[in-house]
Amino acid sequence: MSEQIICRNAALGYEDGIVTEGLDFTVSTGDYLCILGENGSGKSTLIKALLGLKHQVSGEIKWCSGFSAGEIGYLPQQTPVQRDFPASVKEIVQSGCLSKTGLRPFYNKEEKKLCASTMKLLGIDDLADKCYRELSGGQQQRVLLARALCATRKMLLLDEPVTGLDPKAQNEMYELIAKLNKQGITIIMVSHDIHAAVQYASHILHISKKQLFFGKKSDYLKTSIGKSFLDSEENNHA
Amino acid sequence: MLDTLKEYFSFPFVRYAFVVGLLIALCSSLLGVTLVLKRFSFIGDGLSHVAFGAMAVAAVVGLTDRMIIIIPVTVIAAVLLLRTGQNTKIKGDAAVAMISVGALAIGYMLMNRFPTSSNISADVCSTLFGSTSILTLKRSDVLMCVIMAVIVIAVFVLFYNKIFSVTFDENFSRATGIPVNKYNLLIAVITALIIVLAMNLVGSLLISALIIFPALSAMRLFKSFKGVILCSAVISVICAAVGIILSILYSTPVGSTIVIADMSVFFLFWIISAFTGRNKT
Ligand SMILES: Nc1ncnc2c1ncn2[C@@H]1O[C@H](COP(=O)(O)OP(=O)(O)OP(=O)(O)O)[C@@H](O)[C@H]1O
Ligand SMILES: [Mg+2]
Numbered sequence: 124m125s126e127q128i129i130c131r132n133a134a135l136g137y138e139d140g141i142v143t144e145g146l147d148f149t150v151s152t153g154d155y156l157c158i159l160g161e162n163g164s165g166k167s168t169l170i171k172a173l174l175g176l177k178h179q180v181s182g183e184i185k186w187c188s189g190f191s192a193g194e195i196g197y198l199p200q201q202t203p204v205q206r207d208f209p210a211s212v213k214e215i216v217q218s219g220c221l222s223k224t225g226l227r228p229f230y231n232k233e234e235k236k237l238c239a240s241t242m243k244l245l246g247i248d249d250l251a252d253k254c255y256r257e258l259s260g261g262q263q264q265r266v267l268l269a270r271a272l273c274a275t276r277k278m279l280l281l282d283e284p285v286t287g288l289d290p291k292a293q294n295e296m297y298e299l300i301a302k303l304n305k306q307g308i309t310i311i312m313v314s315h316d317i318h319a320a321v322q323y324a325s326h327i328l329h330i331s332k333k334q335l336f337f338g339k340k341s342d343y344l345k346t347s348i349g350k351s352f353l354d355s356e357e358n359n360h361a
Numbered sequence: 362m363l364d365t366l367k368e369y370f371s372f373p374f375v376r377y378a379f380v381v382g383l384l385i386a387l388c389s390s391l392l393g394v395t396l397v398l399k400r401f402s403f404i405g406d407g408l409s410h411v412a413f414g415a416m417a418v419a420a421v422v423g424l425t426d427r428m429i430i431i432i433p434v435t436v437i438a439a440v441l442l443l444r445t446g447q448n449t450k451i452k453g454d455a456a457v458a459m460i461s462v463g464a465l466a467i468g469y470m471l472m473n474r475f476p477t478s479s480n481i482s483a484d485v486c487s488t489l490f491g492s493t494s495i496l497t498l499k500r501s502d503v504l505m506c507v508i509m510a511v512i513v514i515a516v517f518v519l520f521y522n523k524i525f526s527v528t529f530d531e532n533f534s535r536a537t538g539i540p541v542n543k544y545n546l547l548i549a550v551i552t553a554l555i556i557v558l559a560m561n562l563v564g565s566l567l568i569s570a571l572i573i574f575p576a577l578s579a580m581r582l583f584k585s586f587k588g589v590i591l592c593s594a595v596i597s598v599i600c601a602a603v604g605i606i607l608s609i610l611y612s613t614p615v616g617s618t619i620v621i622a623d624m625s626v627f628f629l630f631w632i633i634s635a636f637t638g639r640n641k642t
Contacts, residue, residue: 199532209398211586217522257584
């Protein structure tokens, strides 16, 4: 197991103040880390910090052993800009390969093949020429996941990948992510679904104003905050 | 009718106007798709007001070659505007409106307080409708335009995939290590250059229309980025050609005729998409 990300006492925030602080965790190759927390607790902010889209206020976020930006796949929380964008599925998935092209203006055969096989893997190969904005929410998420997969075979950062999907599609999505994780891809996923987190993840990071928990899943279930969070969710379901 | 056209096209200035018109139409339609999708439809209008403000400053200072001030100021304004991407609090359209109104106010104030020999209302009018009418172009204007067009088209073809990615999802591109800021800068600079050039030749009214209409028309019917780009380029060039020819035949104002041609295509496409029901809006 080699470490990929080390986060030491990092604080994150915007101009108008700190959102979350005391973040202290490590991600190693092959981990499946699930980030939990309430709305507005800073999960998306943390993802952006990990991607280098945002600088931490203090502390340290370190990428280890020759990991470069081109090797991370990112599935964003849906942004409204994309909804009416005229683009075919193929064009979007291919744009995941862009960092591999460098200064070369067009995609080469290898990259096109990678796109085709990724689309097949996610079961969207028959949608290749469809318009992105005319797909269902679940299909759109798959397309964005395929794009992220084209960008990396090492690490995926997923920000609420199942929001807006029906239970069946949610399960399929989770199974898919688990399958990718088994192939050795490190997964960092933001989720509100604690049951899925408990079922699939290897590690849990629970944040709020500060870090509440980080560690193995089995340890999380023993802590009082893990129990209470699980219980409250259970009550909501009942 | 053909004979009339033949006769007109034997004059070099008509041929110049034709070539320049088509090239500007082509370039602005290519940029137009990106600008419209980035919510910068009005950048043509905004930047030409900035150019007007810069021109006022140049006039007050007493420079003979006003382009020395106009081009850098407009490029800087374009860079500042397009930097307000997906991550800032002031959205693109509001930023354009702010800068455009501000520049117009400053320009008019300067012209009013420090009257120079130039006629204010003529200057205001010329930024809107083109200072040199498209039918009085010189050879050097045409050459300049051809060079600019070649640069824009080359940049567009070579960076097509990057432009797509940066327009579709800035954050993802940045996360995967694409130098997004550089590409935004590139888009901003060529946008500014095209607008300054076109403003002098055909006026800001036309340039805004050339940016907006072909892109919107193409988006009615086409669903892929490539389809939209190609279609809007074709629409734009055909409309410019038809507009120029009609304006020669019926001696109508060139700019307005082209805009009306573009508008007609938009309505046509709108009706088609409404009837085929392929588009919800
Ligand atoms: N661009 C921004 N500028 C200023 N503050 C922001 C910005 N984006 C988010 N915030 C603030 O940061 C806090 C954390 O936001 P974030 O998006 O990280 O929450 P989240 O945990 O992802 O929530 P959700 O579960 O709703 O996705 C919120 O209080 C929000 O108001
Ligand atoms: Mg979020």
